[in-house]
Amino acid sequence: MVLxxxxxxxxxxxxxxxxxxxxxxxxxxxxxxxxxxxxxxxRKLKFDLRLCNDYQxxxxxxxxxxxxxxxxxxxxxxxxxxxxxxxxLPSPSFSCKSLHLQLDFVKWHLPGILNLLRHCPCLENLxxxxxxxxxxxxxxxxxxxxxxxxxxxxxxxKTVEVAGLVMEKQVIQFLEYLLGHSIVLKKMKIxxxxxxxxxxxxxxxxxxxxxxxxxxxxxxxxxxxxxxxDVFP
Numbered sequence: 001m002v003l004x005x006x007x008x009x010x011x012x013x014x015x016x017x018x019x020x021x022x023x024x025x026x027x028x029x030x031x032x033x034x035x036x037x038x039x040x041x042x043r044k045l046k047f048d049l050r051l052c053n054d055y056q057x058x059x060x061x062x063x064x065x066x067x068x069x070x071x072x073x074x075x076x077x078x079x080x081x082x083x084x085x086x087x088x089l090p091s092p093s094f095s096c097k098s099l100h101l102q103l104d105f106v107k108w109h110l111p112g113i114l115n116l117l118r119h120c121p122c123l124e125n126l127x128x129x130x131x132x133x134x135x136x137x138x139x140x141x142x143x144x145x146x147x148x149x150x151x152x153x154x155x156x157x158k159t160v161e162v163a164g165l166v167m168e169k170q171v172i173q174f175l176e177y178l179l180g181h182s183i184v185l186k187k188m189k190i191x192x193x194x195x196x197x198x199x200x201x202x203x204x205x206x207x208x209x210x211x212x213x214x215x216x217x218x219x220x221x222x223x224x225x226x227x228x229x230d231v232f233p
Contacts, residue, residue, distance in 0.1 A: 039065045040072040055089060062092045072100040075109065082112030091119045098125040104132040107170050114150070123152035130164035130171065153181045163191040167207035176217045185221040
């Protein structure tokens with residue numbers, strides 16, 4: 001079961017759409033699609049490959065919200081976009097200027113995040129909240145992907161905020177990728193969990209090592225601001 005919340009422009013009204021993606025979707029009609037300003041998604045079940053093989057059904061749902069100015073997507077949708085990226089299935093393009101991802105992070109989210117960035121060409125603000133993190137012993141998955149230009153990174157992405165379990169190896173690799181490719185980036189804000197990465201936390205030393213690594217990482221934008229005090233608010 002996928003839950004979508006659609007908020008309309010100029011109104012406090014919120015429409016609730018409860019969509020069962022395990023069945024066939026023949027017709028889905030969301031009234032006045034052009035007026036939708038913000039869409040949020042939630043799916044609490046674990047990712048199941050069998051349940052996301054309805055490619056056409058998912059495209060029908062997503063096509064209805066391509067005009068939303070703000071998208072808030074859960075882990076499940078990020079993994080769907082990973083699947084489409086890795087199996088060369090085309091994804092719909094979105095006109096959103098703000099993308100908010102809430103992830104129980106595993107490395108297989110990375111292809112989906114990059115796929116989303118490629119299909120949000122006007123994106124200006126990226127917010128990622130990491131509620132859990134699973135380390136992988138495999139190679140950096142970013143290095144195995146084609147380093148093709150991403151339009152939003154080249155022309156539009158100005159702010160990045162990453163919060164939660166951020167000072168971890170594969171998250172740092174992703175942030176280094178953003179710093180190295182976001183040409184008009186103004187600010188990257190990192191809000192790590194103080195009880196984990198702070199002076200009394202179990203990963204304090206590792207966090208400072210990663211902090212130094214980010215501060216010295218190559219930056220595509222000369223004006224990109226990365227304040228080390230943001231890491232431990």
